[in-house]
Amino acid sequence: MVITAEGARKQVAPVAIGDQLSVAAVGSLPAFAVKLRAPAPDAPDEARADPRQPTFVVADTHGEYEILADMLMKHSVVDSALRWSYGRGRLVLLGDVFDRGAHQLEILWLIYELEAQARKAGGAVYFVLGNHEAMNLSGDLRYMNPKYRETLEVLGVAWYTALFDERSVLGQWLRSKPAVLRLGDLLCLHGGISPVLVNQDYTLAEINRRIRAQLRDDPAAAGSDDRTKFLFGSDGPLWYRGYFPSDPAGPSATAAEVEQIRAHFGVQRLLVGHTKVPTITPLYDGRVIAVQVYPGHDSFGNDIFEALLIRDGVLLRARPDGRTEKLLP
Numbered sequence: 001m002v003i004t005a006e007g008a009r010k011q012v013a014p015v016a017i018g019d020q021l022s023v024a025a026v027g028s029l030p031a032f033a034v035k036l037r038a039p040a041p042d043a044p045d046e047a048r049a050d051p052r053q054p055t056f057v058v059a060d061t062h063g064e065y066e067i068l069a070d071m072l073m074k075h076s077v078v079d080s081a082l083r084w085s086y087g088r089g090r091l092v093l094l095g096d097v098f099d100r101g102a103h104q105l106e107i108l109w110l111i112y113e114l115e116a117q118a119r120k121a122g123g124a125v126y127f128v129l130g131n132h133e134a135m136n137l138s139g140d141l142r143y144m145n146p147k148y149r150e151t152l153e154v155l156g157v158a159w160y161t162a163l164f165d166e167r168s169v170l171g172q173w174l175r176s177k178p179a180v181l182r183l184g185d186l187l188c189l190h191g192g193i194s195p196v197l198v199n200q201d202y203t204l205a206e207i208n209r210r211i212r213a214q215l216r217d218d219p220a221a222a223g224s225d226d227r228t229k230f231l232f233g234s235d236g237p238l239w240y241r242g243y244f245p246s247d248p249a250g251p252s253a254t255a256a257e258v259e260q261i262r263a264h265f266g267v268q269r270l271l272v273g274h275t276k277v278p279t280i281t282p283l284y285d286g287r288v289i290a291v292q293v294y295p296g297h298d299s300f301g302n303d304i305f306e307a308l309l310i311r312d313g314v315l316l317r318a319r320p321d322g323r324t325e326k327l328l329p
Helices: 065-074 104-121 131-138 146-155 160-164 169-175 195-199 204-215 226-231 255-265
Strands: 002-004 007-009 020-023 032-035 055-058 090-093 124-127 180-183 186-189 269-272 281-283 288-290 307-311 314-318 324-326
Touching (some): 055 065, 160 169, 180 204
Parallel strands (some): 055 090, 186 269, 269 288
Antiparallel strands (some): 055 307, 180 186, 314 324
């Protein structure tokens, strides 16, 4: 789709691996180029993490591209041209790029491109799926920004999900991502791990295999049994909110249950999004870190957003103005 003075119009052109596409400028942010790659292999369930390499974690960006990009620039994860500048550092995104805001595509293409740039520099970008990725890939579009309904009309496509099928670059790439990632001694996911999931003895490999297969509409691999259905329910890793006392679905997990969860996956901490908090918040004496500070603007027009920065083993709140503060004593 091309935006002109006369409005949006459809443009169709063949593309191939190695071709570049341009993502248009948004507000004060520059346009950037994306180099198309071969289809992505399934991302690993586990990755090593060197504590000397900083890790920058964001959650639930929901189409707020300008707020996200400004945060990444302020903390030198990317430069002013939106190119990777974090060296051997790690950028982790805890899902929910889709819905609500008007610029989810720009975020997706930026993550896609930064993934390749980071790898070349010795760093890494990790993206885990959230419930809104699963919803969009499965046809649940109830929270879609009106802009994308207009996109459908211009493109002459009846169903938005069709733009993200497995034949598309982003659709295939998204379906290669995990729902739960063990990064060193951190468990990174969107919603949370419920005690029920642990009691049913799910492994990382089974969780990611079943969720991928379901999103690929592959019943043979996903299985039609209750174990797959469970993973997409309120106690599954995309939707669970049980670490928060205000959860309307039920009481919080107990400290003993959180210990059981940590032991089951062999991690020190869980990093979660999905449930909004006013500031990045340690729960259960820091064993769970709530990262989802919803992006927006205050009454003065200043950005509201936070990220979690882990540097030399120290957990820090990263503020949108570039400042940091220690999260735990």
